[in-house]
Amino acid sequence: MTSVSIKNLDLNFGAVKVLKDLNLDIPEGEFLVLLGSSGCGKSTLLNCIAGLLDVSGGQIHINGENVTWAQPNERGIGMVFQSYALYPQMTVEGNLSFGLKNAKVPKAEIAKRVAHAAEVLQIEPLLKRKPAALSGGQRQRVAIGRALVRDVDVFLFDEPLSNLDAQLRADLRVEIKRLHHQLKNTMIYVTHDQVEAMTLADRIAIMKGGLIYQLDSPDVIYNKPCNKYVAEFIGSPSMNFFEGEITTDGAPMFVTAGHSIPISNYEFISKPAAGKGWMGIRPEHIVTGEAVDAADFALDTTVELVEPMGSDTIVWCEIMGVRIRLRMDGQSKVRDDDKIRIGFDAARLSLFEKTTENRI
Amino acid sequence: MTSVSIKNLDLNFGAVKVLKDLNLDIPEGEFLVLLGSSGCGKSTLLNCIAGLLDVSGGQIHINGENVTWAQPNERGIGMVFQSYALYPQMTVEGNLSFGLKNAKVPKAEIAKRVAHAAEVLQIEPLLKRKPAALSGGQRQRVAIGRALVRDVDVFLFDEPLSNLDAQLRADLRVEIKRLHHQLKNTMIYVTHDQVEAMTLADRIAIMKGGLIYQLDSPDVIYNKPCNKYVAEFIGSPSMNFFEGEITTDGAPMFVTAGHSIPISNYEFISKPAAGKGWMGIRPEHIVTGEAVDAADFALDTTVELVEPMGSDTIVWCEIMGVRIRLRMDGQSKVRDDDKIRIGFDAARLSLFEKTTENRI
Amino acid sequence: MKNNLTGPQGPKPKKRMSPNNIMLYGTLLLVTMYYLLPLYVMVTTSLKGMPEIRLGNIFDLPVEVTFEPWVKAWSTACTGLNCDGLSRGFMNSVRILIPSAILSILIASVNGYALANWKFKGSEVFFTILIFGAFIPYQVMLYPIVLILKNLGLMGSLWGLVLVHTIFGMPILTLLFRNYFTSLPDELFKAARVDGAGFWGIYFRVMLPMSLPIFVVAMIIQVTGIWNDFLFGVIYTKPAIYPMTVQLNNIVNSVQGVKEYNVNMAATLLTGLVPLILYFASGKLFVRGIAAGAVKG
Amino acid sequence: MADAKRPNQLFRNLNAKVAALPMIATALVIFVGCTVWTVVHSFTKSKLLPKLDFVGLDQYDRLWSTNKWLISIENLAIFGFFSLVLSISIGFFLATLLDQKIRFENTIRTIILYPFALSFVVTGLAWQWILNPDFGIQSVVRSMGWESFNFDPLYNQDLVIYGILIAAMWQGTGLIMVLMLAGLRGIDQDIWKASRVDGIPRWKTYIFIVIPMMKPVFITALVLIASGIVKVYDLVVAQTNGGPGIASEVPAKYVIESMFKNQNLGQAFAASTMMLVTVLIILVPYAYLEFGGKRREK
């Protein structure tokens, strides 16, 4: 059963069309991440679902009901904000129970639910504190708790981790994931951090300019991006691209800067056709050392710059007229100006049509 | 020759001692990164070097001169701030030349220097714009240019990238590194982002509570952290720790939760002594699959949670009573609840004394 | 280690009496004198007897301190046949002040809140008109308001004056509150809506508790404005409820033989006492509130 | 629950609209209604009571041929110009003084701000007293031996408006100073550091960098002062009552006197209308700055 279903949604701010004829179905219990660069309309979409913005056209259904014009609190959603938006003058308990009091839930019931949420989130000892006396992670839990007590079907998160430092972000990410395992609610999660998206999502919707470019599992999005934008957006450091031509006289080849790369092992979506195109290869899919011998294609190059990152090392070099990055093990001892041999497999490539930039 | 030399530096804000008897020598042309968590005194140290704060004790030498009491502009330093602190009402050109005009540098000379800086930084087309009309990256270049035109010996950076989004941050990081290659000035760079520190630094100074914990090359800091704090702070996800005991009756062993891990391959700093201690192992130094057979120590466990991150995958599991993370290839298809066998080499471990938490 | 340092070390020695400091504190001294002078003159004069005033100079300290003028100003100075000084006006002022301040601040804060968080079609237009209203000289509206009050049957009553104060306080206060509420995080408002709080629920339970600084500013502005008002007080009310300022005007302008400067000064000080105390008591909050509400936007 | 139909827009967020009613009523009835009423009546020959006997522009003819009005306008121009320039420059100057990490900052700030708590009537009386040549500053200085010392602005036709200005500055600069101080404190500290690293003297930093950055604060201050200038009345009445002669008359006083003393409402309304026009002349550029500027940003 679909938990949230968005039909032909339009949203304009005055003359600016932010969301354009957007359709999205989210099955029950799914963890969907909306990923996109700043200003692409992620928060706007989330606010429409929450009922915090009036849509300009289309419908929103939650749990089978048309809630297009319902008030936020009538939609069965809970929302967690970037700054957490805890009510600073209320204790944690007050924060948790505010929504329930508004809904005129009986006192005993409120106490029960708050206790339950506090237990799930392990914030029992904090109930009497005010938000100012909480750490970032604790605040986030309270913010989630606020949705939890209201016993909603759908959780909406708007970049809940982006204000935190790296360490805490990594920890809380895992906590959110655990919570989803435990609660099994539908969750819609907005972020512009791809690591979050990749690690958390059942499916990721990549947005740009108010449109959804690709909606798929993280694995598919990472390995089979449906167009060049998605390919470039996902992955850090991002994919290396070569402009060239696909030839199909004989075995299919990608020709760029005088090199012909055999691509018969590439999984084409449809039958390969000749024409201009882009070839993309991720830095971590470029192999070096012994593995090169087994690769579909190999060549020699010189290291330009090395960025050691501890667990791995980014190496910059130039091949076929393009400056590329490749990712090596953190223990590898390459130096600037070393000569190395690199290679890659066609199965790991992504090929895109030149004009539409769609995967082929 | 040392470019910047800090001797017995103390700095107090009223009763709060922020820097305590700090010593630091930076050779000419070095790229030194000050890394530490928020509030550890990084900016304070930088401000002392720049002359923006009056020291409470000790000396600062720049290029062999004692500048402890000199004005900021007399120290031969240029500074780039987190917010860039561009003068918003002046054009880029005005921003670059304001300091020079003030120093009564002749017009022609100013024009020459501005032109040179603009060329180096590739901001010639922007000279007539105001900062508001620049992108984050361009602003940063202008901010660097402001130091560049003044022809200073030492560049100081205070978290120049932390206001930018991930993509831009990665790009500009590389640009700063290139600039350093090109200019060969001494650079002191403050950050709390370890990726930046690892990729940019010739040497990293890890600070905590106003003290420098370790000052070494990124490689040494990553692989041979001098104490548990540094080990934990560097690396993401961070090192896994086990509490236990080192036994030296026979071959040295680390004993924890009933397991004995052979550590004869470990590079002890001094002769190994028996006693309580910590054992740390980085997630990427834990091996799985076939490689386990060659490892110094191996055991079986069950996957608790999988975080796919595209290029690699973080797997959570429990061994020896501790929940640990290990890093696997992005292509590995482990699932929650899979049984796996893992192992690691003693040479990749870090061992710390229990009370002092220093590396042994 | 520490001993082998040579040359400058440690904090740069600072001269206490550097020319810069002398200039700075000298200027500040002059400035404070300029601002304190009138208060000083008013206080000393009000403590002198009339002969001393006539003979001496206004900057001298009183030779013989007398509280007579204060007593007279407060309780016996005459206007026409009423010889009860300011005392009657004081209670009237309080009776005018409390409802006017409360009502105007409440209404303006609700307006500001609606404008910041619940924009509707046309709300900006009304707001713009309101702001323009802040600039319209009172004289333009003095007369028509007489007619409006007449039609409402409020002319000459306390509530008429309260209404007038509410109206004229509205533009500036609404602006203040709007700016403040706009500067509060939008997410808080959204969170409350998701929690099912309505217009009033959010206002009272979420916004109000966070608005202390701006309420302080609004209160200070309104209390001073209302307390110090003379024109509306005299035109829209009647003797029974004349505020203190009208009484002050009466005392100061009812010259009986000689001008009793000491009584006038005492009366003036007495009239200014309430806002003055408020200022001295809440200066810091005021400055903070100004920074929160007025500088932005 | 809600169905697919779009509910009536008028009743969405009804509470907000109801809550805004006082504002709407004030805006429409008082600010628009009363203004229109006044403007309309300025074309009549109403005397003591408003009547709709239209006489065209007669009232304006007379207004602009009345010496007292011309002097009022001239005074307003002088007073307005100087209070804008002085309030802003003094306010800013004081704010920079207080921004130097001085001791007793709170005390000094309170001292500069307290006159704002006092009404114009009180201000006027106090300064009338201090500036009185027979026992104020002039007589004190003379009694100290400087016999020829002359300082009687309130009794000198040419200087009286500056005498009023002294009092007005005393009362009003405090608020401007606080505004400016808040603005200064809101400036990114890094800007200061950057200018120090560039070796720019403090005063230059204030003038070339900080002031341009404080434009919004200056606009707020400008608006505050400007809105007060047109209304200036109590101060003049308390301090000089327009004297000596009619040397310190101001438009607001002209209106009030025409209205009540001379019982010539038409004339009073014509004068008010002219004041309104002055306000518009001030406001339109401001509105342009404020709203035109925002549009450009988008």
Added chain:
Amino acid sequence: TDLEVTHWWTSGGEAAAVAEFAEAFNATEGNTWVDGAIAGGGGVARGVIVSRILGGDPMHATQLNHGRQAEELVEAGLMLDLTDVATEGGWRDIVHPVSLLDSCTLDGKIYCVPVNIHSWQWIWLSHKAYADAGVPVPANWDEFVASAPALREAGKVPLAMGQQSWQSAGAFGVMNVAIGGLDLWTKVNVDKDAEAAASPEMLKVFKAAADAREFAVGSNVSDWNLATAMVINGEAGGQIMGDWAQGEFAVAEQVAGVDYTCLPGLGVNEIISTAGDAFYFPKQDDPEIEAAQKELAKLLLSKEVQVDFNLKKGSLPVRGDIDLSAANDCMKKGLEILAAGNIMPGGDQVLSPDTSGQIEDLMVEFWNDTSITAEDAQSRYAEIIANAD
């Protein structure tokens, strides 16, 4: 019943006088006088009075200068018709001069109660000042002019003048009659004859005023009674001021002829104007209040009240049939002139407030700005007269 009465009589003598009314009214059965004094003179007070009447919350009785000030209020039907009280009390027979009652009459109905006669045409001279200067107290304007330099030398201000505009205009009016003569005055002020206003005779008046302006240099006071105080203290030689100044002398316990001298018509032209104050009774809904209003109206004209009031106020009673043996020198002089019929109407009776206002503005400017020549002032004056309604 409580009657709220507004007035702007707040100086020492004035307040004492109005207290007589209040006392008398409080003495009547069940009535209380609620005093609504407004300080600052008619300019401030009239605004308050008019707006309250217009705003539908009128006071129960109010002082106004009778004459044209209240015309429109009466026409608009906002004032209580007192004709029945007047008829009953036979006011037409007792009020003297009867022109005072005419000023209260509109369409044959009476709307106000005149309470006193105030004449402007006086100059008050300080014996002490002249004694100090060593010159005799002048007996007329010319002597006054002649003695002025002597006073200057003695460090005195020859002529005390307040800064209020009505003082300037009033003093000028006095000089107009005294120096230009009654005919000229009538032509200008009653007939609004602009030619007469521009005539050479009138120029003489302006020249005299310009001289007087010189004499007034140095009187840095604003209120009229402070100017009077200068005369009382001997700091100034004299003051041109209406007979209400007498109240101040009385309060200071000075005796006419001993401490000070009063010269009607500046000692040149003995005539007095018969302007004065009157009380109006705004219409009320409550019949009980109306009854009380009428009672007060009756009371104001009663013999005893008239005597008590006018003695304190220094003005002349409006009844010709009472004996003022208690009156002082100056008052007696006034009474004689009145009895002789040397009277003229007051400014408020002949000029609209608008016109008086313009003249006041001109005069205050003229008196304070020595750069305005007599000729300039005269031409502007003539223009105001030409446009007067």
